[in-house]
Each structure stands twice: as C-alpha cells, then as structure tokens.
Amino acid sequence: MLPAAACRRKAPRVKLGKCQRRSPKLKGKELLLTPGPVQVPWSVALAGARPFPHHRSQDFNELLRSIDHKLKQVFRTEGTILYFAASGTGAMEACMVNLMRPGEQAIVVAGGKFGERWDELAQAFGIEAHVLAVPWGEAVRPEELAELLAQHPQARTVFTALFETSTATAYDIEALAQVCRTAGALLVVDAISGLGAIPLETDAWGVDVVVGASHKALQTPPGLSFVALSSERAWQQVERAGMASYYWDFRRAKEKLFFTPYTPAVSLLVQLNESLIGLLAEGLECIRARYERYARATRAAAQALGLEVFSHRPGAVCTALQMPPNVDATQVVELLRERYGIWVAGGQQQLKGQIIRIAHVGDITPQELIGTLGVLELVLRELGYSCRLGAGVAQALTVLEDAGPTPATASDGGK
Amino acid sequence: MLPAAACRRKAPRVKLGKCQRRSPKLKGKELLLTPGPVQVPWSVALAGARPFPHHRSQDFNELLRSIDHKLKQVFRTEGTILYFAASGTGAMEACMVNLMRPGEQAIVVAGGKFGERWDELAQAFGIEAHVLAVPWGEAVRPEELAELLAQHPQARTVFTALFETSTATAYDIEALAQVCRTAGALLVVDAISGLGAIPLETDAWGVDVVVGASHKALQTPPGLSFVALSSERAWQQVERAGMASYYWDFRRAKEKLFFTPYTPAVSLLVQLNESLIGLLAEGLECIRARYERYARATRAAAQALGLEVFSHRPGAVCTALQMPPNVDATQVVELLRERYGIWVAGGQQQLKGQIIRIAHVGDITPQELIGTLGVLELVLRELGYSCRLGAGVAQALTVLEDAGPTPATASDGGK
Numbered sequence: 001m002l003p004a005a006a007c008r009r010k011a012p013r014v015k016l017g018k019c020q021r022r023s024p025k026l027k028g029k030e031l032l033l034t035p036g037p038v039q040v041p042w043s044v045a046l047a048g049a050r051p052f053p054h055h056r057s058q059d060f061n062e063l064l065r066s067i068d069h070k071l072k073q074v075f076r077t078e079g080t081i082l083y084f085a086a087s088g089t090g091a092m093e094a095c096m097v098n099l100m101r102p103g104e105q106a107i108v109v110a111g112g113k114f115g116e117r118w119d120e121l122a123q124a125f126g127i128e129a130h131v132l133a134v135p136w137g138e139a140v141r142p143e144e145l146a147e148l149l150a151q152h153p154q155a156r157t158v159f160t161a162l163f164e165t166s167t168a169t170a171y172d173i174e175a176l177a178q179v180c181r182t183a184g185a186l187l188v189v190d191a192i193s194g195l196g197a198i199p200l201e202t203d204a205w206g207v208d209v210v211v212g213a214s215h216k217a218l219q220t221p222p223g224l225s226f227v228a229l230s231s232e233r234a235w236q237q238v239e240r241a242g243m244a245s246y247y248w249d250f251r252r253a254k255e256k257l258f259f260t261p262y263t264p265a266v267s268l269l270v271q272l273n274e275s276l277i278g279l280l281a282e283g284l285e286c287i288r289a290r291y292e293r294y295a296r297a298t299r300a301a302a303q304a305l306g307l308e309v310f311s312h313r314p315g316a317v318c319t320a321l322q323m324p325p326n327v328d329a330t331q332v333v334e335l336l337r338e339r340y341g342i343w344v345a346g347g348q349q350q351l352k353g354q355i356i357r358i359a360h361v362g363d364i365t366p367q368e369l370i371g372t373l374g375v376l377e378l379v380l381r382e383l384g385y386s387c388r389l390g391a392g393v394a395q396a397l398t399v400l401e402d403a404g405p406t407p408a409t410a411s412d413g414g415k
Numbered sequence: 416m417l418p419a420a421a422c423r424r425k426a427p428r429v430k431l432g433k434c435q436r437r438s439p440k441l442k443g444k445e446l447l448l449t450p451g452p453v454q455v456p457w458s459v460a461l462a463g464a465r466p467f468p469h470h471r472s473q474d475f476n477e478l479l480r481s482i483d484h485k486l487k488q489v490f491r492t493e494g495t496i497l498y499f500a501a502s503g504t505g506a507m508e509a510c511m512v513n514l515m516r517p518g519e520q521a522i523v524v525a526g527g528k529f530g531e532r533w534d535e536l537a538q539a540f541g542i543e544a545h546v547l548a549v550p551w552g553e554a555v556r557p558e559e560l561a562e563l564l565a566q567h568p569q570a571r572t573v574f575t576a577l578f579e580t581s582t583a584t585a586y587d588i589e590a591l592a593q594v595c596r597t598a599g600a601l602l603v604v605d606a607i608s609g610l611g612a613i614p615l616e617t618d619a620w621g622v623d624v625v626v627g628a629s630h631k632a633l634q635t636p637p638g639l640s641f642v643a644l645s646s647e648r649a650w651q652q653v654e655r656a657g658m659a660s661y662y663w664d665f666r667r668a669k670e671k672l673f674f675t676p677y678t679p680a681v682s683l684l685v686q687l688n689e690s691l692i693g694l695l696a697e698g699l700e701c702i703r704a705r706y707e708r709y710a711r712a713t714r715a716a717a718q719a720l721g722l723e724v725f726s727h728r729p730g731a732v733c734t735a736l737q738m739p740p741n742v743d744a745t746q747v748v749e750l751l752r753e754r755y756g757i758w759v760a761g762g763q764q765q766l767k768g769q770i771i772r773i774a775h776v777g778d779i780t781p782q783e784l785i786g787t788l789g790v791l792e793l794v795l796r797e798l799g800y801s802c803r804l805g806a807g808v809a810q811a812l813t814v815l816e817d818a819g820p821t822p823a824t825a826s827d828g829g830k
Contacts, residue, residue, distance in 0.1 A: 057758075129485055224638075247508045
C-alpha cells in the first residue's frame with residue numbers, strides 16, 4: 001500500500017553508533033502490520049511448501065468444495081462464490097465486466113483510493129459513473145446514496161467498499177443495502193480488506209455481490225480473489241449485461257465451479273484451506289472481537305499520546321493515526337521499518353506524510369500489538385514529538401485487561 | 416489438463432486383494448508428470464513457506480528486478496517483461512485486449528485446444544479471426560501462414576502457440592517469425608508450456624510478444640503469468656490499439672514495472688526466484704538437453720512397445736502416445752494414478768480416450784522417467800495389451816546410456 005517513493009531510505013535524524021544498527025547482513029525478524037498482505041500463521045506458511053493436487057483431480061475438487069463450505073461462512077452467504085487466480089483488483093474488474101454494459105450508468109461511492117478504483121474501472125470500461133464523493137475519513141451516509149439514486153433513475157448498480165482501506169473507514173453496508181433494495185438497485189461491495197473483520201451479513205442484508213481476497217483477514221499470501229453472488233437478480237444482471245470477457249466470465253466460472261475454468265493457483269488454495277480451518281476453529285466471532293479489541297487498544301494508546309484517529313468511523317481492519325503537525329508520517333513509517341523491522345503503512349495520495357496505518361488483521365498476538373505501540377512512542381520521541389514513555393502502552397493494556405484475557409492467536413486450529 | 420470426467424474413479428478390471436490396494440488413509444507419494452502443473456523442486460516448494468516482503472518495499476523491488484534479470488535469459492529477450500497475478504489464460508487475454516481493437520482482423524493458428532483458446536478469446540472480444548486450422552498432431556506450415564496473410568491483408572497480427580500442449584506438438588517459430596516479418600505482421604506466441612523447453616529465440620527471431628507462465632518448465636506452482644514485449648512495434652501497437660482494460664493494462668504495468676500496479680502474488684514470486692536460481696545454475700541448455708533426452712527415451716520405449724507417437728513434430732515438453740485400438744487411454748491414466756500414484760494427462764476433446772501425455776518438464780529424475788515407463792508396461796498388460804515386460808524400458812535406458820551420464824536434476828542449484 002505504501003507508495004513507491006516511501007521505499008527510499010532516508011537517513012534517520014539520529015546518527016547511529018556501531019551497536020545501534022540492525023545487521024545489514026542478517027535479515028532480521030519482520031512484523032507485517034500493513035493492511036494487506038498480513039502476517040500469515042506458520043501453519044499456513046508451511047502449507048505453501050506442501051505437494052499440491054493436480055487441478056483436474058478429485059482431490060482438487062474436494063479441496064475447493066471444502067474451501068467453499070468454509071468460505072461461505074466467512075462471506076455469510078449461501079450463494080455462489082467464484083474463484084480467480086488474480087489479486088483483488090482483478091475480481092473488481094470481473095464485477096465491472098460481468099455486471100455492466102458500456103454506456104450504462106452506475107453509482108460509485110468514492111471516499112478514498114479504493115472507492116476511486118471503482119470509478120477508474122468504470123471509466124476504463126465506458127461506464128457512466130455518478131460518483132458519490134465522500135470526504136476522506138468519513139463514511140458514506142445512506143441518505144446521500146438514496147438521493148443520488150433518486151437523481152439518476154437509470155443508474156441501478158451501486159459499487160462501494162465495505163472498509164475503505166486508504167482512510168481506515170468502515171461503511172454501514174446494512175444501511176446501504178436497505179437503500180439499494182428500496183431503490184431497486186444492485187449492490188456490489190468491495191470487501192477485499194474488510195471481509196472477516198468488519199460486520200457483513202451478505203444474505204441477511206441483501207447484498208448482491210461481494211468481492212474478497214486472500215491476503216487480508218483470510219491471512220493467506222496474495223494471489224487469490226473471490227466474487228460471491230448471493231442473489232438471483234445478480235445472476236439475472238450477469239445474463240442481461242456482461243461485456244467482452246473470457247478470463248473473468250462469471251458464467252464460465254459457474255459452469256466449472258469446483259474446478260475453475262483455467263489453471264487455478266493451487267498452492268495458494270491449499271494455504272487458504274489451512275487458514276480457514278484455523279479461523280473457524282478460533283471462531284469468526286472471536287476473531288472479529290480480537291481485531292476490534294486491538295483497534296480499541298490502538299485508539300486508546302493514540303489518545304493518551306495526543307494523536308488523533310484519522311477516521312470518523314474507524315473499523316477493525318486497521319487504524320489510521322494522524323501524525324502531529326511537525327512529524328512526517330513517512331519518517332515514522334521508515335523508522336519503524338528500518339530500526340525495528342515493523343511494517344506499517346503510510347498514507348496514500350493526499351494523505352501521504354499525514355497518517356500511519358496499523359493493521360489489526362492477520363496473525364498478530366497481543367504482545368506484538370503492545371510492543372509495536374511501545375516502539376511507536378520511541379519513534380515519535382526520536383522525531384521530536386513530546387510524549388511520556390509508556391503512556392500509550394498503559395492505555396492499550398488497560399483496554400486489553402478490561403476486555404478480559406486475550407488469547408494469543410489460536411489460528412493454527414490448536415495444532 | 417484432464418477433463419473433469421476423467422476424474423471419476425472407475426473400477427479397475429482386476430479385482431484387488433487386501434495387500435494390492437494403495438492405502439486409502441495415508442496419502443502416498445505422487446509423481447506429477449502432467450504438462451503443467453509440474454513437479455516443483457523441494458527448494459522451490461520450501462520457498463513458498465518463507466516470510467515474503469511487502470510488495471511496496473525496496474526488498475520486493477529488488478526481488479522482482481532479480482527475477483526479471485534471470486527470466487529475460489529464459490525468454491531470450493532484452494525487451495520488457497510484464498508480470499501478472501493470473502494463470503496463463505489471463506496473460507493471453509491481456510495480449511488480446513492490449514494489442515487489438517474490436518472489429519479488427521487477426522490470424523489465429525489453431526492446431527489443438529490452446530490454439531483454439533486464441534480463437535475463443537478473439538471471439539469473446541469481437542475480433543474477426545481468420546483461423547489457420549492445423550490438423551491435430553501436425554505442426555503449422557509456414558507457407559500456409561504466408562498464404563493466409565496474403566489473403567487477408569487487413570489481418571496483421573498473428574496468434575499462435577510455441578508448443579501445442581493438447582497434441583504435444585512443437586511449432587517452428589523461427590520460420591513463422593520470418594513469414595510475419597516479410598508480411599509486416601506482429602507475432603504473438605503463447606509459450607506457456609514451451610518456454611524453457613522448446614527452442615525460442617525471441618529477440619534473434621524477431622518474435623514481438625511472448626506469453627509465459629510459472630507452472631510449466633519454470634517449475635513453480637501456478638498463479639503467475641508473464642508477457643514479454645520485445646519489439647518497438649509491439650509497443651506501438653499497444654499505443655494504437657488497446658481495448659477497455661485495467662487489470663491487464665500493459666501501459667500501467669510498464670509504468671510500475673518492478674512493483675506491478677496491483678498486489679502481486681508475492682510468495683509465488685519468491686518461489687519463482689528460487690526456481691530460476693536453480694535453472695540458471697544447471698544451465699538452460701543443459702535443462703533443455705535433459706528434457707529432450709527424456710522425450711527421446713520415451714519415444715524409444717513407445718516404439719519398442721508398438722505404440723505410436725501421436726505428434727508429427729514432437730517436442731520436449733511432453734510426449735503424446737497413441738494407445739492401441741483396444742485400450743482406453745482414460746483407463747491407462749486412471750490405473751497409473753490410482754494404482755501407482757503417477758499423474759499423466761489424457762487426451763482433450765476429440766483425443767479423449769485416444770492418447771496419454773507424459774510430461775518431461777519439471778523436477779524429474781532419470782529414475783522417475785524409467786520407473787514410469789516400466790509401470791506403464793504393467794498397466795498396458797493389465798488392460799489386455801500384449802507386450803514383453805522390460806522391452807520399452809530397455810530402449811529408454813539405451814537412449815540414456817548413448818547420451819552419456821544424465822545427472823539427477825541439479826535444479827536446486829547444488830545447495
């Protein structure tokens with residue numbers, strides 16, 4: 001998620017002595033707290049080294065059926081999940097080309113970089129998109145969507161995110177789905193980062209189409225994405241609309257449902273299966289509770305340090321913290337990474353240099369969260385920001401204590 | 416590659432006693448001799464379990480640059496290689512949407528299932544394809560391509576395969592490139608299965624665009640594909656043509672060359688890097704010589720057993736063997752798999768039940784080749800075909816002996 005420029009190594013302000021540098025020879029431990037890719041549990045990592053079945057075998061068919069059975073519990077749907085060897089943007093493109101026709105109108109909710117991606121996709125495919133521009137950091141308001149739908153009666157497809165990762169903002173999909181149902185519009189939700197971390201009741205709320213990917217709360221390496229079609233009218237729209245497509249063709253994918261039409265990324269699917277076993281063993285509710293606890297602890301630490309939470313409607317995927325005026329967020333990200341081996345994300349586009357984003361999804365223990373928040377205090381002070389050491393950590397610990405014992409991740413299924 | 420129906424377990428003709436069945440509980444060793452996915456070296460498999468760098472990091476940038484440096488030696492080009500999180504068909508689609516405009520004409524060489532895939536893609540995207548229909552098992556003749564190009568002066572883009580996997584037939588790309596250059600046509604080659612196994616001098620022969628994938632001779636799990644654009648006129652055509660696209664957009668991919676525009680399949684790239692290190696350490700020439708030796712040994716065994724090689728122009732990716740009239744190839748495939756844990760491919764479409772295809776690419780030792788050919792004799796006899804036990808193996812061994820010592824694969828780079 002970091003822009004390429006953020007990767008240039010700037011000299012830290014403090015001149016380091018001989019024993020104050022990380023070894024340049026040995027690659028030390030790194031902690032991935034970016035909002036995708038995330039920390040992968042060791043059992044999932046090792047599953048990537050296993051021999052994998054041929055994709056036209058009974059074994060593969062059983063693997064994908066087993067994944068599907070579990071993934072439906074995460075997607076909260078009894079509908080059809082289609083599997084793509086592609087990252088999330090590919091599955092978003094698949095929705096655009098299967099659900100729309102060139103020249104048709106659509107509504108796009110754009111409150112950050114990933115909402116804007118829907119708009120870019122619409123433009124690329126000749127869709128007339130009416131953009132509901134949401135100020136970055138705010139959540140879309142359902143009544144604004146209702147208004148826009150009323151203004152554009154020809155636009156009966158709505159594209160939105162569940163969690164706008166660039167601003168760390170969660171949207172109220174239940175309310176948006178209600179608006180769409182009233183207006184007779186189809187709702188397509190990019191849940192790539194939010195799936196499994198932000199409340200989403202696909203079937204119960206009447207969300208028609210949901211996009212997901214492997215490398216966020218599903219804690220698998222990147223390269224897999226999914227489209228869940230939960231409603232009859234979603235399939236009717238696929239039949240009615242649909243642009244030129246082949247690799248993304250939903251009908252073809254449905255025909256070869258538990259084989260996939262083209263060679264799938266089998267080893268990643270083996271890893272996904274391993275991860276889902278762990279996630280369901282821990283319990284999806286418990287996992288979400290853990291992510292939310294981490295988010296609350298992070299916000300409490302921020303408050304104690306005098307930092308503002310950037311989003312008006314934060315969610316459990318990651319927390320965006322506004323850096324103080326005289327602290328360059330890019331330097332915070334760099335120091336955390338270069339000095340301490342901790343990867344957090346900076347801001348994107350207009351938020352570059354303004355915020356840092358700390359992920360809560362993935363295989364993260366309470367110790368790793370607390371340690372990171374502590375090290376953040378060191379970094380802020382090194383960059384000239386005044387705060388009392390331990391103040392943030394103390395508040396974060398208080399949140400954890402109040403919530404009762406927080407187990408270390410049990411996402412390897414207790415094995 | 417096997418059609419789904421081939422996965423149904425048919426009862427073998429021989430009734431098995433208690434100690435003649437493979438354990439249903441323990442999943443035994445399997446040998447993947449299908450023409451993709453292939454046997455992955457252990458060092459590459461284990462690399463799939465490693466922590467991987469964030470895709471917006473300097474480390475990732477260096478990884479992809481290092482891959483690119485090595486992969487260019489396989490592609491035999493100094494041009495630009497674009498990287499996609501997708502299987503091979505995705506990269507084929509990418510070529511179609513970046514190089515063509517709807518309504519334009521093209522020439523498609525179709526001598527098997529994968530040539531036909533170019534035609535299906537052309538149809539899906541509204542391209543008027545003039546199909547050079549090559550009888551299955553034969554190679555396209557350059558003079559026929561020249562004729563078709565002369566007949567259709569508006570069709571200045573030619574889509575072909577390097578190795579038509581469905582018939583195990585290698586095409587003479589050098590001659591086809593010569594024809595294209597004379598006619599002023601752009602040549603796009605699907606080298607998904609052939610890359611690294613079949614001669615292809617991209618730059619020297621003037622091949623404009625080449626498609627590759629991770630899971631064939633590059634012996635990495637599936638989920639990565641590549642498009643190499645070697646010529647200035649290929650890029651000119653991208654500028655001039657190009658349909659609606661976003662995920663596949665070549666210009667966007669080129670802009671973010673060593674980062675990729677969207678989240679890449681990082682763990683698979685780590686594995687690809689490991690594999691390329693091994694392949695270059697063994698030497699690309701040596702590897703191709705090994706594959707060719709295996710193909711010759713397989714053909715020699717077939718001849719001794721009275722089996723015909725299906726293709727008129729076989730190549731080193733895999734060998735297609737015509738089964739005798741009274742032997743069902745599907746049963747041969749099933750028995751090899753169910754009884755002996757060896758995965759070979761059957762025939763596709765009209766070749767179903769007619770041929771078996773034994774792959775030579777991937778991490779395969781001489782012992783595995785010889786053992787497989789021996790077991791094939793057992794299976795043929797079990798299915799009622801009369802042949803002298805050891806006759807095929809003896810001829811295969813003779814080929815290996817005549818070629819001089821064949822080392823066990825050194826594709827882990829000697830580590």
